[in-house]
Amino acid sequence: SFGDFLQTNTPLLPSGYVEEWYQKDLKKVGIEKSLCEINAMSAAEAVEISLKYNIPLHPNYLLFWEDMDMESHRLLLNFLGNGNLKEEKFYVPYAQEKNGAEKRTLEILGNEHTVENGFIVISNYVSLLFPLGMLEYDSNKKFKFNPQVNFTFR
Incomplete structure (x- = not known):
């Protein structure tokens, strides 16, 4: 107080x-x-x-972007680029032994997700994908996933 x-x-x-x-x-x-x-x-x-x-x-x-370093950012972008949007959820192929760092980054960001049948499933994908430039919002008021990110790291 x-x-x-x-x-x-x-x-x-x-x-x-x-x-x-x-x-x-x-x-x-x-x-x-x-x-x-x-x-x-x-x-x-x-x-x-x-x-x-x-x-x-x-x-x-809004997520906790300031808590993420550049290397985690790169890993996350590459990881999310393999995902797809369907039925109002975002699915990313996940293997625990290979993608542990990426999953940890999602946790640090505060992005809620579940692991189901070899996929990380993200219901609130807008807060993650839109700030990264991986989500387009079209004139029909629909979201479209764009895995091609034009990001420059310094």
Whole structure:
């Protein structure tokens, strides 16, 4: 609590990007939404708003990218490039002895996934694939997987 920080004279750390900040960003571009409406926002709506108004994705669709190093990033991009999107889930072939580092990277990012029949299955694939440029959002309001990423590492 704030009292603990005050009593020990410890500086408060800044908050992550939360729904209240997102609500203020929406308000700046003329979109009025209650917190209930914001919390119920779909991935498609969040992507559409982000693209149209150049604001960050909804906080529910943000992962812990800052916790990932470049080598993990490269491994993850190569790994995800073998996946495919079907029935509103993203499937990536997975072999525990070969892809342990990639699975660990998903865990570090905070991306929920399951392992089923030799595949990593990701239901909330938008938060993972869209920021990587591996997910396109077309004019029919559908997501399309694009394994060809044009990424430059420095």
